[in-house]
Amino acid sequence: MSIKENQDSIRVRFAPSPTGYVHIGSLRTALFNYLFAKHSGGKNILRIEDTDQTRKVEGAVENLIKVMGSLGIEFDEGPIQGGNYGPYYQSQRLEIYRKYCDELINNGAAYYAFETPEELDEMRRLQQLEGRQTMYDGRARNLSEDEVRDKLQKGMPHVIRLKVPADREIRFTDAIKGVIKINSNLIDDQILLKSDGFPTYHLANVVDDHLMNITHIIRGEEWITSVPKHILIYEALGWHAPEMAHVPLILNKDKSKLSKRQGDVAVEDYLKKGYLKEALINFISLLGWNPGEGEENEFYSLDELCKIFTLEKVQTSGAVFNPEKLNWMNNYYIKNYDIDRLIELSLPYFKNSGISSSDDIKKILSAIRVYLNKLEEIPIHLKIFIQEDITPEPASLKDLLENDDSKKIFSALKSKIEKLDFVNAENYKQAVSEVQKETGVKGKNLFKPLRIALTGSENGPELPLIAEILGKEKILKFLGKWI
RNA sequence: GGUCCCAUCGACUAGGGGUUAGGUCGUCACUCUUUCACAGUGAAAACACGGGUUCGAAUCCCGUUGGGACCGCCA
Numbered sequence: 001m002s003i004k005e006n007q008d009s010i011r012v013r014f015a016p017s018p019t020g021y022v023h024i025g026s027l028r029t030a031l032f033n034y035l036f037a038k039h040s041g042g043k044n045i046l047r048i049e050d051t052d053q054t055r056k057v058e059g060a061v062e063n064l065i066k067v068m069g070s071l072g073i074e075f076d077e078g079p080i081q082g083g084n085y086g087p088y089y090q091s092q093r094l095e096i097y098r099k100y101c102d103e104l105i106n107n108g109a110a111y112y113a114f115e116t117p118e119e120l121d122e123m124r125r126l127q128q129l130e131g132r133q134t135m136y137d138g139r140a141r142n143l144s145e146d147e148v149r150d151k152l153q154k155g156m157p158h159v160i161r162l163k164v165p166a167d168r169e170i171r172f173t174d175a176i177k178g179v180i181k182i183n184s185n186l187i188d189d190q191i192l193l194k195s196d197g198f199p200t201y202h203l204a205n206v207v208d209d210h211l212m213n214i215t216h217i218i219r220g221e222e223w224i225t226s227v228p229k230h231i232l233i234y235e236a237l238g239w240h241a242p243e244m245a246h247v248p249l250i251l252n253k254d255k256s257k258l259s260k261r262q263g264d265v266a267v268e269d270y271l272k273k274g275y276l277k278e279a280l281i282n283f284i285s286l287l288g289w290n291p292g293e294g295e296e297n298e299f300y301s302l303d304e305l306c307k308i309f310t311l312e313k314v315q316t317s318g319a320v321f322n323p324e325k326l327n328w329m330n331n332y333y334i335k336n337y338d339i340d341r342l343i344e345l346s347l348p349y350f351k352n353s354g355i356s357s358s359d360d361i362k363k364i365l366s367a368i369r370v371y372l373n374k375l376e377e378i379p380i381h382l383k384i385f386i387q388e389d390i391t392p393e394p395a396s397l398k399d400l401l402e403n404d405d406s407k408k409i410f411s412a413l414k415s416k417i418e419k420l421d422f423v424n425a426e427n428y429k430q431a432v433s434e435v436q437k438e439t440g441v442k443g444k445n446l447f448k449p450l451r452i453a454l455t456g457s458e459n460g461p462e463l464p465l466i467a468e469i470l471g472k473e474k475i476l477k478f479l480g481k482w483i
Numbered sequence: 484g485g486u487c488c489c490a491u492c493g494a495c496u497a498g499g500g501g502u503u504a505g506g507u508c509g510u511c512a513c514u515c516u517u518u519c520a521c522a523g524u525g526a527a528a529a530c531a532c533g534g535g536u537u538c539g540a541a542u543c544c545c546g547u548u549g550g551g552a553c554c555g556c557c558a
Contacts, residue, residue, distance in 0.1 A: 052558065054557085055557065117556065134554065134555095188554075200555095221551090222552055225488090292498090294497060316489065320494055322508070448518070458519080461520085462516090463518085
């Protein structure tokens with residue numbers, strides 16, 4: 001495929017820095033990029049922004065690709081699958097950035113600066129003290145060519161900064177927010193190239209988005225204030241900036257930016273707890289986006305989302321992440337999931353229960369899935385199926401088992417069950433109704449003691465079902481205890 | 484503090500000049516199921532405020548207030 005053809009089609013990128021786990025906000029950004037690309041038949045590209053050597057985390061990229069992949073978000077180009085615009089690690093593109101930096105220096109859009117981090121800290125401290133804006137004061141702008149050459153020759157550590165022009169109004173149109181204007185006097189002389197030779201985000205993302213033919217930048221709102229800097233770089237290099245779409249943030253309950261302090265933010269955590277990928281994707285897609293036009297359905301598969309997703313329907317304001325609604329949605333998916341697929345996903349949670357018969361697992365899971373907000377809750381519902389002795393909980397329920405009527409029922413049922421070869425839901429029900437006739441005990445007085453005697457609890461799934469799973473031997477044992 | 488962004492029930496949102504302001508989660512009540520849950524029905528619950536524009540503003544404009552993001556040799 002020629003580059004020319006590519007220019008016509010939509011290309012978006014997800015550009016995370018590999019700092020470890022995958023943030024819920026990152027997932028949403030990646031999702032929107034993916035949906036936008038798929039919706040328009042474009043390409044979804046993964047680019048790793050690893051220009052901060054101090055923040056690199058081993059295995060983070062592999063983890064990210066794994067997590068995204070497990071949720072169904074795939075990339076057409078990226079560090080693993082390659083592509084015509086690589087390399088897709090920014091750390092492997094250093095010469096490229098260097099080259100464009102030189103170009104910026106040569107055309108007067110950037111300059112060398114030699115302050116140490118300590119000097120800059122001091123400068124900011126003073127500015128703060130005076131109640132002024134903390135901002136690079138442009139002191140290195142005044143260095144003469146000779147001074148610069150001299151310092152360079154001496155091998156002094158240096159950075160390259162963007163020379164932001166004065167008194168200009170920078171404006172751009174954001175696909176979500178509309179027209180945004182800012183005066184250039186408020187823009188810092190941003191560092192483009194760090195003293196370790198690595199570019200900053202600002203330079204690297206501009207260069208790469210251009211070189212990789214990115215047509216639309218879809219990213220979090222936190223980037224919106226640095227767009228003007230990027231515009232200046234595009235201009236200085238004679239390039240057109242891609243379309244921009246800044247999606248609103250996902251928020252904590254207190255409306256601040258979603259953060260670790262206030263709950264789980266790692267997608268891995270949600271997966272580990274047994275949130276289904278379909279539910280996660282569905283729920284996240286509805287955070288800051290909706291199909292609109294009075295559409296009241298809230299359940300969408302990834303494929304359906306690809307069909308109906310548009311940037312126009314992305315919200316302008318932030319969305320609070322509501323775990324309760326996620327639970328509700330996950331429960332819905334669990335209840336309606338193909339049972340065999342659900343069993344597969346649930347197996348790890350049966351591991352230490354001693355329940356291994358696939359028949360039993362299927363029966364139990366069918367009975368308890370309605371209670372599950374997430375798969376990790378399975379073990380707490382397993383107790384009634386695996387306990388060897390019954391201790392009523394709360395203890396006060398014990399009284400109900402020790403009255404005369406109850407004892408009468410238990411004895412009657414026990415002798416019925418003893419005659420059975422095996423117990424299933426049907427013959428259990430039959431036996432109980434016979435007990436009812438014989439003893440004259442009925443209604444609550446019949447069913448409640450039985451439930452407590454068999455499970456230790458006053459509520460739970462249907463009793464005949466439980467009886468079938470418990471089996472003859474256990475039922476006899478449990479009934480016998482109270483006679 | 485400066486700049487930028489934002490503003491419909493507690494939360495997610497529909498609606499964007501004339502609506503009884505609709506739906507979902509959550510909450511509450513009732514029904515169903517001899518339990519709980521599920522399901523069903525119903526209820527309480529919102530256009531931040533003030534000015535314009537208009538016959539008419541939740542909707543358009545301005546301001547106020549409130550919230551958020553950003554202000555690093557981090558992304």
